[in-house]
Amino acid sequence: MKKILLFCCKGFEVMEFSPFIDVMGWARSDFGEKIFVETCGYTKMVTSTFGVTVEMDRTLDKVDIQDYDALAIPGGFEEYGFYEEAYDTPFQDLIKAFHAAGKPIASICVAALPVAKTGLLDGRNATTYHLNNGIRQKQLAQLGAVVVNEPVVEDNNIITSYCPETAAKVAFRLLGKLCGEELRDKVMYKMGY
Amino acid sequence: MKKILLFCCKGFEVMEFSPFIDVMGWARSDFGEKIFVETCGYTKMVTSTFGVTVEMDRTLDKVDIQDYDALAIPGGFEEYGFYEEAYDTPFQDLIKAFHAAGKPIASICVAALPVAKTGLLDGRNATTYHLNNGIRQKQLAQLGAVVVNEPVVEDNNIITSYCPETAAKVAFRLLGKLCGEELRDKVMYKMGY
Numbered sequence: 440m441k442k443i444l445l446f447c448c449k450g451f452e453v454m455e456f457s458p459f460i461d462v463m464g465w466a467r468s469d470f471g472e473k474i475f476v477e478t479c480g481y482t483k484m485v486t487s488t489f490g491v492t493v494e495m496d497r498t499l500d501k502v503d504i505q506d507y508d509a510l511a512i513p514g515g516f517e518e519y520g521f522y523e524e525a526y527d528t529p530f531q532d533l534i535k536a537f538h539a540a541g542k543p544i545a546s547i548c549v550a551a552l553p554v555a556k557t558g559l560l561d562g563r564n565a566t567t568y569h570l571n572n573g574i575r576q577k578q579l580a581q582l583g584a585v586v587v588n589e590p591v592v593e594d595n596n597i598i599t600s601y602c603p604e605t606a607a608k609v610a611f612r613l614l615g616k617l618c619g620e621e622l623r624d625k626v627m628y629k630m631g632y
Numbered sequence: 633m634k635k636i637l638l639f640c641c642k643g644f645e646v647m648e649f650s651p652f653i654d655v656m657g658w659a660r661s662d663f664g665e666k667i668f669v670e671t672c673g674y675t676k677m678v679t680s681t682f683g684v685t686v687e688m689d690r691t692l693d694k695v696d697i698q699d700y701d702a703l704a705i706p707g708g709f710e711e712y713g714f715y716e717e718a719y720d721t722p723f724q725d726l727i728k729a730f731h732a733a734g735k736p737i738a739s740i741c742v743a744a745l746p747v748a749k750t751g752l753l754d755g756r757n758a759t760t761y762h763l764n765n766g767i768r769q770k771q772l773a774q775l776g777a778v779v780v781n782e783p784v785v786e787d788n789n790i791i792t793s794y795c796p797e798t799a800a801k802v803a804f805r806l807l808g809k810l811c812g813e814e815l816r817d818k819v820m821y822k823m824g825y
Binding site for chain 1: 646651653657660661669681709794795798821822823824
């Protein structure tokens, strides 16, 4: 049995959240794989960038990382408060604890920034949102990462990526890491990829 | 100003819901386009296939279709109750009312089936989920549509599509129909497509 903690900061993007839910869900429903996702936030109800409110399975204070095999983090817009929670100490501590326990961390778009802020990407290859004159990539470099201009980058058990378009790719990558590439390929096919 | 009604039947898939939210959101945030999305269900809280509960902006009984320019419908899994609401009369009536008013309908995956059940796809080109021995495509044909084996099909102001992989394509198609292809292409670029 594998379980992913899907952490939603205020202002997360639903397109960067939903592939983790559905990719692992199709793996369960169509192939009987025992892989589960639990959603988590600072609060029970979390409102996304663009105003969709989602009920979380649990709040951060109720998380025991021993129950999980990986951490997944969607990005979000600064204007909708993403960094207020993404850079806050309890979430920073959660990221560090997953990494210290040897568990993969999968981030999409600007979710690479809170990972880098913990120091875990110091001198490591990583990427983040690539447009708007590379402002987010510059911030990632200032936080110590070696910025690689590729859509999905993995180093030191940490996956980072560009943008909404990469969200499904990251979810499939995480499925492959946890359950093998053969299953990943079967799920991709069933979902039309 | 343009407004889309995003209708979520019980058991909708979040990957087929989220692109409508984020594609129109990026069009607003990055380009100042006045295009809005309102979520709607039979109930205020709707639980997706694979168990994500989302708070809707309004319930079906509070909808005046004059307030909207298009209807968007994510698909969902039968095992999670999708057809219980998708085939129910009030939602069938909503679909017919949007079409009668000349407003586009954008459906993803098996959401083509409730559209076809209204009779609106009689003799019209359409598609739906293409794998599992074509069981959903056969149902679509039984409901009167001419099944076309392409990922995204448009006929008679109704968009239908294959699967989760086509979700973003359908959202971009709808943006292009409502706000023009030039803006659509700019938004696609900004989101990494």
